[in-house]
Amino acid sequence: MNTISHSNHREHKEINWSAIILFxxxxxxxxxxxxxxxxxxxxxxxxMMTEGGFASAGFLIFGVFNRIELICASLVLTTAFVFSVNHNFDKQKQGLFIIFSSLLFLIALAYTYLFIPNLSAWGLCLNQFNPSLTMPSAMISWHEGYWVLEALKYGLGITLLRWSYTK
Known part of the structure; x- marks a missing residue:
């Protein structure tokens, strides 16, 4: 009658933060x-970009992707904090890891709540009788800012990816 029940005993598995950040x-x-x-x-x-409905389609496509970016940026920032608590890197690299992750999160926030709404607004054709065939200068400025942030995102992301992979 001495039966050992393992149903109540659960093993605690550690979360593989390296795998999470790499993914x-x-x-x-x-x-x-x-x-x-x-x-x-x-x-x-x-x-399609010259069509009148492209601003709405672009807002939808980028809106969904930007929400996914926010989730990924949150995971990366969370992992950076876990790595700093676990002392996975030397002090200087830990600080840079958190700074780079924070910048990636801020870029995702800027895309979601600043860039995409403004780009979509500038892309709307409000005068159906006299549509403009050229891109407004303000929209060009937003595009330039987008590409600067995109280049920064790729640089920071690849650096963090490399650091996480070699860890």
Whole structure:
């Protein structure tokens, strides 16, 4: 009658934070590359960007992707804090890891709540009888800012990916 029941005994498994950050950064950066260098150029070549409804479609596509970016950026920032508590890196690299992760999170926030709404607003054609065929100068400025942040995102993301992989 001495039966040992293992149903109440659960083993605690540690979370593999290295795998989480590698997955989050890999998924995020590959999705960004796909969006920036495959989907948008394909839409541009097909002529969809000159259509009146492209601003709405762009807002929807980028809106969904930006929410995914926020989730990935949150995972990366959380992992950076875990790495700093566990002392996975030397002091200088720990600080840089948190700073780079925070910048990635701020970039994702800027895209979601600043850039995409403004780009979509500038892309709307409010005069159906006299549509503008040129891009407004304010929209060009927003695009330039987007590409600067995108280059920064790729640089920071690849650096964190490399550090996490070699850890």
């Amino acid at each position: 989050a950064l890999g998924f995020w950066l590959s999705g960004s590359l796909l969006l920036d260098f495959v989907l948008i150029p394909a839409l541009s070549v097909s002529g």
